[in-house]
Amino acid sequence: MKTALNQDTVISPVVNKDKRKKAKTILLFVLPALLVYSVFILYPIIATFNYSMYDWNGVQAHKEFIGLANYASLFADATFWQALKNNMLLVLVSVFIQIPLGLVMALVLFSPVMGKKFLNVIFFLPYLMSTVAIGLLWIFMYDPINGPVNQLVQMFGFNSVPWLADKNTAMIAILIVVVWQFSPFYMILFKAAMVGIPDELYEAASIDGANGTQKFYYITLPALIPTVVTSSILAIVGSLKAFDIFYIMTGGGPGGATEILGTYMYKQGFIHFSMGYASTIAAVMFLIAFVCVVIIQIIEHQRKKRGLFT
Amino acid sequence: MKRKFPILILFTLILSIFLTACGGGSGQESSSEPTNDDSNTNSSGNGSNVELDFWYIDPGEKEQVYLEAVARFEENNPGVTVNSLRIPNDDYKQRMVVAMSGGNPPDAFVSWGGSWLQEFADAGQVLELNDTDIDFDLYLETALNNATFDEKIYGLPLGISQTLFWYNKELFAEHGLEAPETYEELLHVIDVLNENNIIPITLANQTKWPGAYYLMYFADRLGGEELFLSAYNREGKGFDDAAYVRAGEYIQELVDRNAFNPGFNGVPYDAGQGRQLMYSGQSAMMLMSTAFINNIRQEAPDFEEKVDFFPFPTLPDGNGDPTNLGGATSPVWSAYSQTEHPELVIELLKELGSVETATEYENRTGATSGLKNIETDDVFVQKFAEVAANANDIHMPYDQTLPPALAELHKDTTQELLGKTMTPEEAAEKMEQKAKEVLE
Numbered sequence: 063m064k065t066a067l068n069q070d071t072v073i074s075p076v077v078n079k080d081k082r083k084k085a086k087t088i089l090l091f092v093l094p095a096l097l098v099y100s101v102f103i104l105y106p107i108i109a110t111f112n113y114s115m116y117d118w119n120g121v122q123a124h125k126e127f128i129g130l131a132n133y134a135s136l137f138a139d140a141t142f143w144q145a146l147k148n149n150m151l152l153v154l155v156s157v158f159i160q161i162p163l164g165l166v167m168a169l170v171l172f173s174p175v176m177g178k179k180f181l182n183v184i185f186f187l188p189y190l191m192s193t194v195a196i197g198l199l200w201i202f203m204y205d206p207i208n209g210p211v212n213q214l215v216q217m218f219g220f221n222s223v224p225w226l227a228d229k230n231t232a233m234i235a236i237l238i239v240v241v242w243q244f245s246p247f248y249m250i251l252f253k254a255a256m257v258g259i260p261d262e263l264y265e266a267a268s269i270d271g272a273n274g275t276q277k278f279y280y281i282t283l284p285a286l287i288p289t290v291v292t293s294s295i296l297a298i299v300g301s302l303k304a305f306d307i308f309y310i311m312t313g314g315g316p317g318g319a320t321e322i323l324g325t326y327m328y329k330q331g332f333i334h335f336s337m338g339y340a341s342t343i344a345a346v347m348f349l350i351a352f353v354c355v356v357i358i359q360i361i362e363h364q365r366k367k368r369g370l371f372t
Numbered sequence: 373m374k375r376k377f378p379i380l381i382l383f384t385l386i387l388s389i390f391l392t393a394c395g396g397g398s399g400q401e402s403s404s405e406p407t408n409d410d411s412n413t414n415s416s417g418n419g420s421n422v423e424l425d426f427w428y429i430d431p432g433e434k435e436q437v438y439l440e441a442v443a444r445f446e447e448n449n450p451g452v453t454v455n456s457l458r459i460p461n462d463d464y465k466q467r468m469v470v471a472m473s474g475g476n477p478p479d480a481f482v483s484w485g486g487s488w489l490q491e492f493a494d495a496g497q498v499l500e501l502n503d504t505d506i507d508f509d510l511y512l513e514t515a516l517n518n519a520t521f522d523e524k525i526y527g528l529p530l531g532i533s534q535t536l537f538w539y540n541k542e543l544f545a546e547h548g549l550e551a552p553e554t555y556e557e558l559l560h561v562i563d564v565l566n567e568n569n570i571i572p573i574t575l576a577n578q579t580k581w582p583g584a585y586y587l588m589y590f591a592d593r594l595g596g597e598e599l600f601l602s603a604y605n606r607e608g609k610g611f612d613d614a615a616y617v618r619a620g621e622y623i624q625e626l627v628d629r630n631a632f633n634p635g636f637n638g639v640p641y642d643a644g645q646g647r648q649l650m651y652s653g654q655s656a657m658m659l660m661s662t663a664f665i666n667n668i669r670q671e672a673p674d675f676e677e678k679v680d681f682f683p684f685p686t687l688p689d690g691n692g693d694p695t696n697l698g699g700a701t702s703p704v705w706s707a708y709s710q711t712e713h714p715e716l717v718i719e720l721l722k723e724l725g726s727v728e729t730a731t732e733y734e735n736r737t738g739a740t741s742g743l744k745n746i747e748t749d750d751v752f753v754q755k756f757a758e759v760a761a762n763a764n765d766i767h768m769p770y771d772q773t774l775p776p777a778l779a780e781l782h783k784d785t786t787q788e789l790l791g792k793t794m795t796p797e798e799a800a801e802k803m804e805q806k807a808k809e810v811l812e
Binding site for chain 1: 465466469472473491492496497571577578579580633634635636637638639640643645648654776777780784787788791793794
């Protein structure tokens, strides 16, 4: 630590005592969080990139450095592309279905409807359950013979659908669960943001003769854009690193139809004993998520600069 | 703002040095532990305050049997404490990999034998048991073979299970059916049950291993036990052998006959919907390991008197021995090679795999033990042991014998065969291609 400060003085010898003291204080305050952050976030990320350069089974101490060979075989791996495709589908569904649905639910709770408290609880309940419980619950819901979903389907005169067993329906079945589980989270975000919109704006709009739809488009929506951006980042990053619900409900099957990067990484690392290759998948996941967030941040920055909606 | 950056960078640098120092330190720490232990030695004979870690999976009655064995060991070795830790099945493989690579695995641990254990054994992480005073004649050869690699023994098999066709006697009697001995008879049973709106066979294949039983049995019945061994050891035959293609055709024929419950590829075995179909009489048969009797006793005790089993039927074009069985070893006890107290750990393994433990295991858990000539009062276990004793060969699950990547492909392709998204030729070809990559 001493060295750090000395270095600092060397770099900028003109700093007065006051400023140096300030830097020290800042440093001391940052230190605990930085320590935790370094040990649990920074170091693992760097380690992942390091491991991804090795042919390593994760059990032996022996590792063989193979450079970028893991990356080469990853990009030639059909399962990887299938998993990436499924992840992208998950991203699209999260951004374009979950978030709007969360918004609608928040709007419902802000409108003068009966039993708002009751609806609030109903809407939020899925988010409170653990993913393992949700996964098992929905496995039973989708049961081809005794499941409620199929009994409903049969009531309408259709044949029962083997939701999780059919390559064509398995992904959709899980996406429905994901939407069901995570929409309430965005609802809460939107609700919090809506509380912050001043009532005067609506009053003024009413005086100007705006109807409900106009109020939504010209006041509510623009005021919620920052929340939409935050939600999108969370949704994209969350979708890219998804794992649990897929692992529990299908384990990536049938025939790789619901394989996502998370489950594929798990399989490579802990079932196939190729920790090096699994690290490569993890590294690529990190890069994709990182690039996505950077792009969103840039767009957001541009938007702020142009002053759109704000 | 700008001035903060150099400090931050420096800090990360210092931190990373600190971290690497930590990494090196922990290695030294573990090697200095034995001296620590020695200094703690009490005057009470050989008994120092030695602690051994022991990991196992099974809950319930099996857990009790293991813990009693551990207690006996502790009694015989005063001053030794065994930290027994039950790890949930789903986490176990992952926890072991992390523990092994982190250099801090348990002294004694459970496995299923087969390739999973071999992976660790090849890495030099598992204690070789050949040159110990363990009496290997106690154990069934087929069971012991599953923990023997290159003639080195790495584990003691306390338990062995067989895969058999379970059926509901009541339903069979109701529809005038008898336990089928041949494939044609099985097809007849399937047709009759289908006509009566009963699901002939329950299959819960989301986890893929229940469906793999079919491929393994069909292949064994068609080509005998040599088929797999030859393909695995790369001695002439391959996984694209005509018998494997034919096995795939048999599987798809069963699917086409509506032999299985709809949507079986999405039903996980552990969640219990599959067994529910059996218990409730909605389905009449299930190809499952002998562990099923344990499930019955816990989940639907009344069902036990309705249930019986028959061996996998013979095939018209089968060249394999019809007494051949499918089976699996579990639990198999092994030890960590770098353990600080190898003698004590071997004593612990011996106790966990002793005749006394095996007798308790058979009497109380409804499972067959991997030891020879264990007396038991359990009627089902007696019958299992009889089938096992009459068997010409017991094949272990492919996913325990094959290297992990190939094992996974075997289960994936079989699931796709059952889902009819792959032809038998494609599945066999994919397997052989991967086998060439992995085994040669």
